[in-house]
Structure formats: structure tokens, C-alpha cells
Amino acid sequence: MTPSPSTLASRRRAAAAVLQRATGRLATAATARMDSDMPWFRDLSAQDRSWVGMIVQAGIREFLRWYAAGANSTAAKPDLATSMFGEAPRTLTGVITLRQTVDLVRLSIEVVEANVDDLLDPDQAHDVHDAISRYAREVAFATAEVYARAAEQRGAWDARLEALVVDAVLRAETDEAVLSRASALGWDAGQPLSVVLGAASARPADAAGLDALFEEIRHRARAEGLEALCAVQGDRLVVLLGGVKDATEAAAAIADLFGEGPVVVGPVAPGLGEAQTSARAALAAYRAAPGWPEAPRPAPSDDFLPERVLAGDGHARRHLVDEIYRPLVDARSTLIETLTAYFDSGRSLEATARALFVHTNTVRYRLRQVADLTGYSPGDPRDALTLRLALILGRQSARTL
The missing domain is CATH 1.10.490 (Globin-like)
Incomplete structure (x- = not known):
């Protein structure tokens, strides 16, 4: 029963x-x-x-x-x-x-x-x-x-720490507290890094979508032997890539994860404590990028030097004078003379040779020296714009021999 x-x-x-x-x-x-x-x-x-x-x-x-x-x-x-x-x-x-x-x-x-x-x-x-x-x-x-x-x-806390570290880098406030936060995330503060900046994709409409985007960025970075810290600030997506050697090549692995528009890459900084130099250049280039809508994705921040100068970036101005104009002046006075004549003649080799009373091959030789010395070729339209601005700014600053 x-x-x-x-x-x-x-x-x-x-x-x-x-x-x-x-x-x-x-x-x-x-x-x-x-x-x-x-x-x-x-x-x-x-x-x-x-x-x-x-x-x-x-x-x-x-x-x-x-x-x-x-x-x-x-x-x-x-x-x-x-x-x-x-x-x-x-x-x-x-x-x-x-x-x-x-x-x-x-x-x-x-x-x-x-x-x-x-x-x-x-x-x-x-x-x-x-x-x-x-x-x-x-x-x-x-x-x-x-x-x-x-x-x-833990994931929510890590995301908060990550956002704080990225924000500190952009604001040039990488003090000991920031280095400690980065260490808590497993980030090696001594590894070389680069700041990559572009528009935030329209895809992550909510927190889950944003987490998925960040995870994809980290996944691709790991596949390249790199580390990544990510944050969205307003309409911008900011990524710190650690362990980089060639910043532009490293950024190419994640460029398509950004929204439409330019994707700029700051120069390689030796460590997190110096990351503000990369961030500053990337931010300046991103603000000036509308002046060059045909820019490749990604593009180094130095490729936007003309636009940055015109936008009032003092660091870009000093870079053109110190890294382009001054080396040309220090090398040979004939390089400045030849480059000026080349631009004044509409970038015609024959007209430049006639103006200087030299052979065309001499002009070619001197222009190759300019390219070897500065990294900018006078025959390339974009490089020519950079070189012309360097000449103008150098003369304005009165930095002559």
C-alpha cells in the first residue's frame, strides 16, 4: 500500500x-x-x-x-x-x-x-x-x-580597466596608476606599441555587439602575435596594438573592423609609458584626414603631415622642418636649389636642368638624393606636397646654414 x-x-x-x-x-x-x-x-x-x-x-x-x-x-x-x-x-x-x-x-x-x-x-x-x-x-x-x-x-571589470588605460593614453596621462591597471590586464608595459584610430563600426549596437567586436580584434591581433586593448570613445574606435614592429602592417589585420572613413596609425612607441606620442600623432592625423579622402586604409599618421600642418598641428610643422628641411640644408645646398627649381618648373626635369644650367641626369641624381635623405620622392604627387610644405616652413623658421 x-x-x-x-x-x-x-x-x-x-x-x-x-x-x-x-x-x-x-x-x-x-x-x-x-x-x-x-x-x-x-x-x-x-x-x-x-x-x-x-x-x-x-x-x-x-x-x-x-x-x-x-x-x-x-x-x-x-x-x-x-x-x-x-x-x-x-x-x-x-x-x-x-x-x-x-x-x-x-x-x-x-x-x-x-x-x-x-x-x-x-x-x-x-x-x-x-x-x-x-x-x-x-x-x-x-x-x-x-x-x-x-x-x-570579471569581464565587466576588465572592460572598465581597458577603457581607462586607453583613455589615459589618449590624454597623455600614462602614470604609474595606468601602468598598474595595464599590468592587471596582462599587458606588458615595456613592449612596443602603436595606436590605431578610426570610426567606430555601426555594427555594435549594444554591449554584446561591442564585446563581440573587441573579441574579434583581440583574436586577429593574437593571430599576428600581437596584443590589443580596445575602447570606443564617442564615434571613434581606438585600438592599442602591442608587440608591433611595422605599425601599418599590424593595423592592416584589423582595419576592416573599423567603420567607414580613414583608419590612421600612430608611430611605434617604445612602451606604454611613451604611448602618448603615438596617440597624439594618430589623433592629429584623424582630425586632419578629411583633407585627404583618398587615403589608404590604414595609413600612417606621417602620411597626413600636409593636412596636419594645414590644420594647425605644431608637431607636424616641427617634424617637416626638423626631419626634412634641415637634413636637406645640412647635406648640400644644391639639393635645396634643385628641389626649388624642380617645383618652380612644374616638376619638369628638362626645364629644371635648363634653369640650373646642368644636365638632366644631374637633376635626376640630385632628386634621388633628396628621396634617399628624406624618404619622400619629389616625383610622387603626395610626397611633392610634403616636400614643398617643408621648404616653405623651413624658410619661415629661418633655419638655414
Whole structure:
């Protein structure tokens, strides 16, 4: 004859009361098993071992509460994520792994199950064994939930740190606090890096889409042997690429992940502490980029020197004078003379030769020297624009021999 519901409930409460009185004994036995069967448990600090013991005791108490309330009832479904893990600090998820947590909870359940037959009558023990099997499944789900929640919180915190580091680089405030934040993200502050800047893609309409975009950038960077820190500031996407040798080549791997418009690449900086030099050049080039709509993607910030000068960038102005005009003056006066005549004659070799009373090959030779010395070829339209501005700015600054 099947017992009535009231009889079953009475039996469950009676069995739970017996087990409740044995909770201390069961928890002690579980801890002893962990100490003997799990080497990682022995290596924990005394405080962490205490927290683990509290989780085990909470798990046993929750099982008894759940069983006494009616293990087959939907309303009695245990809230294990709160009751078992609520007392433990979040940092514990960084001390023991999900697998280790599952193992220790499983072991504690095995200890309870092994003692049931000695503590209860056969009829009660059979029902408790069935309940333990269902409870073990709930424990597995609860443990995974706790670790997933902790991972989500760590991800949100890491994203915040990442945004702070990128923002500090753009504002030229890479002090010790910023270096410490970058270190917390696993970033090597001593590696060479470059700042890549462009429009934010319209694709990431929400936080999930933005996370997916950042993960794709990091994935591609790792494939190239690089590291990446990402942030969106207004309508701009900013990426710090670490471990770069050729900044433009490195940026090419992620250029298509930016929105429409220019993608500019700052020069390589020796480390995070000097990253503001790369950021400053990239920002100046990005602001001036509308003046050169045909620019390739990506393009080095130095390729925008003419536009940056016209936009009032003092660093670009000094660069043209110091890195182009002054070397030409220091090399040979005939180079400045030839370059000036070449531009004045509409970039005609023959007209330049006639103006200087030299052979055309002499003009070609001197222009090749200009290209070798400055890295800019007078015969290329873009390079010619840069060279002409360098001549004008150099003369204005009166930097002559």
C-alpha cells in the first residue's frame, strides 16, 4: 500500500531531523575526505580551507531543508547559488577552479550518501538516496551559475580597466596608476606599441555587439602575435596594438573592423609609458584626414603631415622642418636649389636642368638624393606636397646654414 502524502512528508521530516543532528559529523567526514583525496585542498590557505568548509556545510544544510520541504515539489527547488555560495567571498572563484568546486561538492554528497544507511531506517534511506541523486544535479547547475556570474563580473571589470588605460593614453596621462591597471590586464608595459584610430563600426549596437567586436580584434591581433586593448570613445574606435614592429602592417589585420572613413596609425612607441606620442600623432592625423579622402586604409599618421600642418598641428610643422628641411640644408645646398627649381618648373626635369644650367641626369641624381635623405620622392604627387610644405616652413623658421 502506497503511503499517503502526509505520511511521506512526516517520514521526510523525521529523516531530515536525524540527519540534521549528524550535520557536524558529516561535514567533518567530508573535510577529512577532501584533505586525503584532494591534494589541491591541502595547499589552500587556512582561510580558504575555512571558506570551502563553510560551502560544504551549507550544501548539507540546504539538502536537508530541501528534502524536508518536499524534494519532489517544484516549489521546494533549492536556491543553491545563494544558500551554498552566498557566504563565500567572490575571490574564492579565483582560488579554486570550477572543476575543483564540482569535485569537492560531489565528494561531500558521497559522504552524506555513504552515512545514510547507518543513520536511517531502510525505508527512509531509500528515499533519501533518490533525493540525493536529484540534489547532485541541482548542485552542478548552481556551481556553474556561480562561476559564470563571477566570469561575467570579471569581464565587466576588465572592460572598465581597458577603457581607462586607453583613455589615459589618449590624454597623455600614462602614470604609474595606468601602468598598474595595464599590468592587471596582462599587458606588458615595456613592449612596443602603436595606436590605431578610426570610426567606430555601426555594427555594435549594444554591449554584446561591442564585446563581440573587441573579441574579434583581440583574436586577429593574437593571430599576428600581437596584443590589443580596445575602447570606443564617442564615434571613434581606438585600438592599442602591442608587440608591433611595422605599425601599418599590424593595423592592416584589423582595419576592416573599423567603420567607414580613414583608419590612421600612430608611430611605434617604445612602451606604454611613451604611448602618448603615438596617440597624439594618430589623433592629429584623424582630425586632419578629411583633407585627404583618398587615403589608404590604414595609413600612417606621417602620411597626413600636409593636412596636419594645414590644420594647425605644431608637431607636424616641427617634424617637416626638423626631419626634412634641415637634413636637406645640412647635406648640400644644391639639393635645396634643385628641389626649388624642380617645383618652380612644374616638376619638369628638362626645364629644371635648363634653369640650373646642368644636365638632366644631374637633376635626376640630385632628386634621388633628396628621396634617399628624406624618404619622400619629389616625383610622387603626395610626397611633392610634403616636400614643398617643408621648404616653405623651413624658410619661415629661418633655419638655414
